[in-house]
Amino acid sequence: MLACLGRRKWRRLSTGTLKATWKSVNGEDASSSRGRIARGVSSGAETIAKERVDTVVIGAGVVGLAVARELSIRGREVLILDAASSFGTVTSSRNSEVVHAGIYYPPNSLKAKLCVRGRELLYRYCSEHEIPHRKIGKLIVATGSSEIPKLDLLMHLGTQNRVSGLRMMEGFEAMRMEPHLRCVKALLSPESGILDTHSFMLSLVGQAENSHATFSYNTVVLSGRVEEEKMRLFVAEIGSFVAQLELIPNLVVNSAGLAAQALAKSFHGLDRRFIPSSHYARGCYFTLSGIKSPPFNSLVYPIPEEGGLGVHVTVDLNGLVKFGPDVEWIECKDERSSFLNKFDYRVNPQRAEKFYPEIRKYYPDLKDGSLEPGYSGIRPKLSGPKQPPADFIIQGEETHGVPGLVNLFGIESPGLTSSLAIAEHIANKFLR
Template sequence: MELDVVVVGAGAVGLAAARALSLAGRQVMVLEAAQAIGSGISSRNSEVIHAGIYYPQGSLKARLCVAGRRALYAFCERHGVAHRRCGKLIVATEPDQVAALDGVAARARANGVEGLQLLDEREAQRLEPALRAQAALLSTATGIFDTHADMLALLGDAASRGAELALGVNVTGLVREPNGWGLLIEGESQPVACARMVVNAAGLGAQALASRTEGLPAEHRPPLYYAKGSYFVLQGRSPFGHLIYPLPEPGGLGVHLTLDLGGGARFGPDVEWVDVPTYDVDPRRAQRFYGAVRAYWPALPDAGLQPGYAGVRPKLSGSGADRDFEISGPADHGMPGLVNLFGVESPGLTASLAIGEHVADLLSA
């Protein structure tokens, strides 16, 4: 079988890449190992539309998050994807954190984030009376959305231009062939198809596929570290109308409060380094959550948290240091017709449309 472009992975990023390539006139086949789209990283997160606040100026995360967030709001409006610009508050709960909050605001403005306002204690409590904070940074560009509906819309756009989806197909390796890449599929000893171009958007499996890509230099196969994050769900009604975030911590954004479109509240994720992905939530982890949440919401009731769900983030560093997305194309690794996406964690969902355009540009260069 001769194919034009194969996208490996039907999460939000893979589907956005398929959409962008289809809109550019390519014939695209999306191959997904699971039996449903978006069942990995894309379905185990906070469903937040990030403004682009935290990331180093000029990084892929900063540029693609800001561009992707603007595109995502317009995409949701156009396709009827449920979403809400609820805004968020990043809070300094102690006096010695206020200066750090100023630094977060400066980085956000350098990234081109609009809708920012520094609030003192009185202003923050006027917005959220239940909040305890010395100061806060208000981001009006932050929101929430229905990620599954978004992925269905991405797939619909791609399919309208001829893209196809095959579920339950596990691509285990790539071999060089004269006209592109031979696709090794689980259960088959020889390539079953040849694709002129391949996009490796396999999420937690991206490094494994890269390690079985014939000729790919070792320096373009970064290590993978699993950062598990557990969520706990609030029992009862939330007193907050905004998302509430503490200052960032190594490996993540701290135990924050997010809202769903039905008005429910959840807390997380925390950071737990694991050797293999697991998705159980240990109820004992709630003790740390109570302490972290009561730093900004002292009235959190006892027994107010119940285990929710867990996700695993594909980190490129095991130290907790923030690493940029690694999106490499032919100009980087020297392999024609191949794009690899590594370490696409938060804000990958927000940035997905911009990531898709970036992938299409790398393959057209």
């Protein structure tokens, strides 16, 4: 579906009538054009309809949805564009569904500040809107004495980030709490939890629509250009690589996730010096089978590894036990592949061979053959192998010089937890 803006309100067009509508706005059968969308546009293959709009959010993942909701309830007319047929089909539906406390991130970084603030907002939102969630707590464990200094560092970081309730535990205390666990020391984070991500996103969609935001799925932004101090977007129905509509927004939020950098590179007039490099890390999840009840009641995390937080155990709201994700650095062959999300999400069953020894460090009772392939996700990272972790980038005119453009780069974990805080940050900083 592609939404077009009438004189003062959004007009919705179904995908079934879209092609006919494009013909009418280009001068063919102009008499049947509903709302006279292409007022004054003459016919011809190179002429497309133009629409002035208020705010465009590109990407209907959890962060894009949160931004759309926040901007719309603050009175902006918001149009959300996504190439998929529904919301949250990529990274937002391929994660651990964990509510992070804010422990791992450098003090005063965006990740630290937005995770802590986002967690507060998220728990409040879930309670007010009856989104299934549980604050089940997390144990970050050291399985050998050599890991204790790293655990101490995490305690220090979490304290600096003002994460409440953190407590260092001796191994016997943690194992009394979780009898199947084996560790020499553990950091307890009682503020960590889990939620139903789909219900959360569905609620955000409803809240945004109640505030008159409009969603246009199966819609791709092909490119953009800066003209007369405004970003112009060239939009098409998915499957077409010919621009069918030119949007002229006052504000554009690029929340395209894995495709954010590729999309930004298509914006003529945006200096590429301000577009960071892209790195992609696939993470696979395996589920635990052959058990009557979950072996753990809390989240259990090992010491973080390069590129991720380690192969951890998550118990979802239905009692399903998941292990993952691991880290597999992958190459993206070309910009169009990332732009169209042409990634391989298959889980190779043989990767379980690497999971067993990692999990048995803290869960020695794991039986052979008990791991079954689950699903995978891909992290949109700003740093690659052997590089230090990068912070979120929320980039506006003060950085790149393009009026009305906000780029979101590298919104990986804790993006879900931070989503409402990211939206609040954007609204406070960029709304005029």
